[in-house]
Amino acid sequence: MTAGDWTGAGNDWARVDAAWPHTDGQRVSARTQSTHAQSTRAHSTRNESTRSDSPAGGSDGEGPADDGWPQADPGLERAYKRLLRTYPPGYRQRHEPEIMTTLLEMAEPGQQRPSRAESWHLIASGIRQRFRLPAGWPLAWVAAVLVALIGGGFGAAAGSWTAEQTFADIPGQATVGALHEQVLGRPGDDTSVQPDSGSPWWGRMVMVNTSVLGFDGWDAEQARQRLAADGWRLGPTTHPAGSATTTDEQGNDVEMELRRTEFRAERDGVVLEVDSHQTEQSGMVGTRLWSAGNATLLPFTVIGMLAGLTVGWLFAAAGVQWLRHAAPARAGLGAALAAVTVVVLTLPAVAFYGNVMRAFRYAGGDDAVFTVHSAVNPGAYWPFGPEWLNLALAVAGLGLAAAVLILTWAARSGARGGAR
Numbered sequence: 001m002t003a004g005d006w007t008g009a010g011n012d013w014a015r016v017d018a019a020w021p022h023t024d025g026q027r028v029s030a031r032t033q034s035t036h037a038q039s040t041r042a043h044s045t046r047n048e049s050t051r052s053d054s055p056a057g058g059s060d061g062e063g064p065a066d067d068g069w070p071q072a073d074p075g076l077e078r079a080y081k082r083l084l085r086t087y088p089p090g091y092r093q094r095h096e097p098e099i100m101t102t103l104l105e106m107a108e109p110g111q112q113r114p115s116r117a118e119s120w121h122l123i124a125s126g127i128r129q130r131f132r133l134p135a136g137w138p139l140a141w142v143a144a145v146l147v148a149l150i151g152g153g154f155g156a157a158a159g160s161w162t163a164e165q166t167f168a169d170i171p172g173q174a175t176v177g178a179l180h181e182q183v184l185g186r187p188g189d190d191t192s193v194q195p196d197s198g199s200p201w202w203g204r205m206v207m208v209n210t211s212v213l214g215f216d217g218w219d220a221e222q223a224r225q226r227l228a229a230d231g232w233r234l235g236p237t238t239h240p241a242g243s244a245t246t247t248d249e250q251g252n253d254v255e256m257e258l259r260r261t262e263f264r265a266e267r268d269g270v271v272l273e274v275d276s277h278q279t280e281q282s283g284m285v286g287t288r289l290w291s292a293g294n295a296t297l298l299p300f301t302v303i304g305m306l307a308g309l310t311v312g313w314l315f316a317a318a319g320v321q322w323l324r325h326a327a328p329a330r331a332g333l334g335a336a337l338a339a340v341t342v343v344v345l346t347l348p349a350v351a352f353y354g355n356v357m358r359a360f361r362y363a364g365g366d367d368a369v370f371t372v373h374s375a376v377n378p379g380a381y382w383p384f385g386p387e388w389l390n391l392a393l394a395v396a397g398l399g400l401a402a403a404v405l406i407l408t409w410a411a412r413s414g415a416r417g418g419a420r
Contacts, residue, residue, distance in 0.1 A: 130317060147342065
């Protein structure tokens with residue numbers, strides 16, 4: 001914390017800031033050293049007096065606090081300690097005694113709780129300290145930006161997944177089969193069902209196809225009437241152009257008349273698309289169902305991305321500060337593990353950002369809803385690697401990130417235990 005952090009906060013806070021530990025964690029100001037030394041001498045004098053006056057050599061209740069800083073109202077001390085929790089744990093562990101000494105020496109006689117200005121200053125300064133990176137470490141900035149961007153991608157995916165939980169549920173396979181038969185007007189003899197044909201770009205979709213015999217095998221208008229009677233809201237019917245060929249006895253290609261019919265219907269937040277291809281001799285009628293989505297997708301995606309960017313930066317800043325003060329061997333292991341984690345998570349994060357752009361580009365369209373988290377669905381997202389590449393990298397990277405956190409937590413717990 002520098003003197004500029006408290007500009008305009010009043011003379012008292014200017015004095016407090018003059019005594020505050022520097023952000024590099026290596027030096028404290030002359031005033032802090034002086035006040036801390038004076039406080040220590042005063043404590044020593046009072047302790048000697050107390051020991052000489054007390055038969056058992058114990059405290060009479062009027063001496064300094066057990067933590068070595070000036071005696072004050074216990075409630076005030078507890079309140080300051082709670083406020084200092086906004087600072088990073090490592091910073092607090094290194095500087096809490098000098099900060100508490102300064103705060104308690106500046107307290108008014110009989111003060112029982114921090115003022116509102118003190119509270120807001122400590123909270124704001126603690127949060128600001130959590131975001132800070134050490135000066136003179138350019139690689140720290142590179143690492144923080146990369147980790148923040150990765151966090152933003154995964155945050156956007158988490159927001160997208162959360163929004164999808166509010167979408168209408170797609171009916172089960174039995175209901176989908178009955179709906180397909182309703183479209184056909186009869187049970188399907190040659191039917192294929194794909195219960196979950198989602199892709200790396202959109203969510204779950206159910207597809208059912210049935211073979212029909214020629215032009216007379218299925219009538220689109222009768223199918224529309226049956227759906228309308230069942231409460232479906234029907235869209236217009238279209239007849240896309242198309243062509244079909246067959247081979248005659250001499251092996252020559254012969255063109256055939258192809259009739260295509262498409263229309264959509266919607267009910268209870270679910271979209272039904274009907275598509276038929278019919279020639280004089282054969283044909284196919286297919287139905288596809290997917291959730292129509294709602295207005296939560298884009299806001300949740302943006303909120304998740306911003307939260308991920310913030311959390312990613314905080315993790316990076318905390319990690320860099322830990323590396324600066326860790327033992328060389330442990331710091332080397334942590335840095336190597338963190339670097340591998342960033343490399344592994346980069347590809348799925350890029351895929352998530354690609355899906356963010358698609359979600360915005362195709363928002364409100366008539367097709368399936370493009371989601372961010374669908375990038376981990378099996379599929380050929382990249383022109384290389386297996387179809388499950390994004391999912392495998394995301395799972396492995398998150399596992400490595402958990403290992404980094406455990407390593408950091410274990411080191412901090414060991415340091416606190418050693419300090420006690």
